[in-house]
Amino acid sequence: VLGDGPPEEELWQVWGAARTADGSVAILSAGHSQVRVFDAGGDLATSFGREGQGPGELEFASSIALVPPDTLLVLDRNAMEEFLLDGTLVRSHPVGPIPEADGPTSAARPTSVTSARGLLARTSYRQESPQPGEIYRPRGGAVVVPRPGADPVPLGSYPGMEQERLPPPRGGNIVAPFGRSSSYAVGHRPEARFIAADNARYELHSYDDAGTLRRIIRRVKE
Numbered sequence: 001v002l003g004d005g006p007p008e009e010e011l012w013q014v015w016g017a018a019r020t021a022d023g024s025v026a027i028l029s030a031g032h033s034q035v036r037v038f039d040a041g042g043d044l045a046t047s048f049g050r051e052g053q054g055p056g057e058l059e060f061a062s063s064i065a066l067v068p069p070d071t072l073l074v075l076d077r078n079a080m081e082e083f084l085l086d087g088t089l090v091r092s093h094p095v096g097p098i099p100e101a102d103g104p105t106s107a108a109r110p111t112s113v114t115s116a117r118g119l120l121a122r123t124s125y126r127q128e129s130p131q132p133g134e135i136y137r138p139r140g141g142a143v144v145v146p147r148p149g150a151d152p153v154p155l156g157s158y159p160g161m162e163q164e165r166l167p168p169p170r171g172g173n174i175v176a177p178f179g180r181s182s183s184y185a186v187g188h189r190p191e192a193r194f195i196a197a198d199n200a201r202y203e204l205h206s207y208d209d210a211g212t213l214r215r216i217i218r219r220v221k222e
Contacts, residue, residue, distance in 0.1 A: 002027065005044070008044065008047065009044045011029045012029055012032055013031035014030070015062050019066070022040060023040030026064065027064075034049040035064065037085060048087030053078065055089060056083070059078075061075065062075055063113045075112065075113040075119070077109075079092050079095050098110070098143065098145070098152050101121065102152075102154040108122060108123045108142075108143050109121055109122070112185075118144055118145060118193065118209055120186055121142065122140065122142055125139040125140065133165065135176065136162075140160040141155060141156055142194070144193075154211075155205070155213075158182035158198050159180070161182075163175045180199055180200040182199070192207075194208075202219040202221045203218050204217040
């Protein structure tokens with residue numbers, strides 16, 4: 001059990017973890033704007049990071065990955081911070097929204113980092129507002145940046161969460177309970193680095209480091 005100890009060991013808003021070869025576990029405690037490293041016995045070894053927008057600082061951290069043997073990548077809103085396991089800052093890579101990631105009417109913000117320094121970003125599109133009473137799914141998808149500085153590679157169309165446009169005077173949208181939606185994940189193998197799925201298809205799409213579709217896993221569903 002990790003984080004069930006004194007205040008300096010507590011975890012808050014855990015957005016990822018990475019396990020090293022010696023059994024240590026580095027946990028991104030985003031609520032603390034810190035990485036907390038526990039040894040193989042579960043004891044806190046070190047903590048590093050603090051709230052801020054400068055190099056080595058975290059504001060809205062969302063993902064962590066291990067580059068073997070001892071380098072941690074932490075994705076923040078505007079940068080990818082690279083640390084050693086002892087907390088030493090190696091470098092800070094600027095990261096921001098990817099304009100026109102999947103055409104001239106889209107933009108994407110990275111949400112996950114991989115151990116190969118690749119980035120996964122969800123795409124959003126400018127689109128017309130739905131009509132009152134209309135049930136719809138916003139256009140969306142995902143793109144990957146195979147390595148820092150590389151061009152984004154679209155993974156395809158994965159529509160957003162199903163919702164209904166409320167009529168006046170209420171206005172706004174309401175999300176459909178148990179509605180259709182899309183999900184994404186990052187894997188640990190080069191040939192299965194990015195996983196994308198639209199739950200209306202009963203499929204998982206597996207992409208490699210370059211963003212090439214390598215495998216489709218289907219469930220037979222009547």
